[in-house]
Amino acid sequence: MGERITMGTNGKLNVPHNPIIPFIIGDGIGPDIWHAAVRVFDKAIESAYGGSRQIEWKEVLAGEKAFNETGTWLPEATLETFKEYLIGIKGPLSTPIGGGIRSLNVALRKELDLYVCLRPTKWYEGVPSPVKRPQDVDMTIFRENTEDIYAGIEFSAGTVEAKKMQDYLINDLHVEYNFNAQTGIGIKIVSEEGSKRLIRSAIEYAIAQQLPSVTIVHKGNIMKYTEGAFKQWGFDVAETEFADKTYTWGQWERTKAEKGQEAANAEQKEAEATGKIIIKDIIADNFLQQILLAPKDYSVVATLNLNGDYISDALAAMVGGIGIAPGANINYKTGHAIFEATHGTAPRFANTDTMNPSSVILSGVMMLEYLGWQEAADKIVQALSQTIKDKTVTVDFYNLMEEATLLKTSEFANKIIEKF
Numbered sequence: 001m002g003e004r005i006t007m008g009t010n011g012k013l014n015v016p017h018n019p020i021i022p023f024i025i026g027d028g029i030g031p032d033i034w035h036a037a038v039r040v041f042d043k044a045i046e047s048a049y050g051g052s053r054q055i056e057w058k059e060v061l062a063g064e065k066a067f068n069e070t071g072t073w074l075p076e077a078t079l080e081t082f083k084e085y086l087i088g089i090k091g092p093l094s095t096p097i098g099g100g101i102r103s104l105n106v107a108l109r110k111e112l113d114l115y116v117c118l119r120p121t122k123w124y125e126g127v128p129s130p131v132k133r134p135q136d137v138d139m140t141i142f143r144e145n146t147e148d149i150y151a152g153i154e155f156s157a158g159t160v161e162a163k164k165m166q167d168y169l170i171n172d173l174h175v176e177y178n179f180n181a182q183t184g185i186g187i188k189i190v191s192e193e194g195s196k197r198l199i200r201s202a203i204e205y206a207i208a209q210q211l212p213s214v215t216i217v218h219k220g221n222i223m224k225y226t227e228g229a230f231k232q233w234g235f236d237v238a239e240t241e242f243a244d245k246t247y248t249w250g251q252w253e254r255t256k257a258e259k260g261q262e263a264a265n266a267e268q269k270e271a272e273a274t275g276k277i278i279i280k281d282i283i284a285d286n287f288l289q290q291i292l293l294a295p296k297d298y299s300v301v302a303t304l305n306l307n308g309d310y311i312s313d314a315l316a317a318m319v320g321g322i323g324i325a326p327g328a329n330i331n332y333k334t335g336h337a338i339f340e341a342t343h344g345t346a347p348r349f350a351n352t353d354t355m356n357p358s359s360v361i362l363s364g365v366m367m368l369e370y371l372g373w374q375e376a377a378d379k380i381v382q383a384l385s386q387t388i389k390d391k392t393v394t395v396d397f398y399n400l401m402e403e404a405t406l407l408k409t410s411e412f413a414n415k416i417i418e419k420f
Helices: 030-049 064-070 076-085 101-112 160-172 192-209 227-241 249-259 261-273 284-293 305-318 358-371 374-389 409-418
Strands: 020-024 056-059 087-090 116-122 138-144 213-218 246-248 277-283 300-303 326-330 337-341
Touching: 020 030, 020 076, 030 358, 030 374, 030 409, 076 087, 076 101, 087 358, 101 326, 116 305, 138 192, 138 305, 192 213, 192 227, 192 277, 192 300, 213 227, 213 284, 213 305, 227 246, 227 249, 227 277, 246 249, 246 261, 249 261, 249 277, 261 277, 277 284, 284 305, 300 305, 326 358, 337 358, 358 374, 374 409
Parallel strands: 020 056, 020 087, 087 337, 138 300, 213 277, 213 300, 246 277
Antiparallel strands: 116 138, 116 326, 326 337
16 A cells, blocks of 8 residues: 655655655656656666565546546646645646646646746767757756746736736836837746745755755846846855855955955855855856856756746757756645656657657656655666667657667667666
């Protein structure tokens, strides 16, 4: 019998040897890639722990399958199950007509307050890439998941609500802008609490993984009281909560102002020599250049929701595309987490057994790491990496490789399992 994962009073997960984990199979290619991935997970756990550990999978419904069976895209029972069992994994979901996939994912994030969108990006040898040195890319993105313009506070052009907002901005707040009747308005939300908990999680991750830096990516030179505040709150949390483990560029600026640049440089070098994590910042548009020019300079990245959307997809393209990009939505305080394939449903390839399951497989790797089952996670990464290196791949990589062997989705899983 499976048991529930719980959050201990010490802030750490209590993971039994036979945890119950809910999953959403996904729409379109979801069943094909899930059936391949779950065999990889189960065999890796069996191989790593000799049968002493095993996941009991519990299917819950969302998306098109949920609508067809229950008449609703996201049943309340699914939300309650994720609340109860803390951790889950999902495939890609269809877009409802008149709504959108956003409503499904946002509902899950809001209900569980999954404030971190975690997107690790690294290259696996042999994966086709459009850049010369994809091996230099090894970054983990902490994208704020609940605020920014993704809060969804918008007023359509020409509506009474938009006109009220315009009148309020002009008459009460004396905003200098030439509004007209056909102007839509959106509100950008950035709070101290939301910023600090996101950046705190990024710093804790860098400490745990012994990584050299956390880079706060923002557009604070233009949006001073939202994105600029995000940067400053990040420096504040580093200097007040992690003073013995970090050194911020804010400290460097203050030392420079008081003692000169030479003294500031010496102070930073001393911090680096003693193993302190450097907390630095960069303007978002410059960062999108630097990931191409000098990706080795960045390890952990903390950023707001919209910036994180652009950055995650750009980095994924550099290491082989979104088809091999895993992701997770996490609340580190409550322990709730949903791991997910980051690509779409590709409905015209449904039931063809042809698509690459790597995104959901690597999301499962993230899940195993989150559970503390590192041995099983490592087995999957090593076997997946070798399978790609051997050029035994699905059609997406096959079309970009020379002298490769074309495999079906299920056959790709078999190749990985053979290497455990």
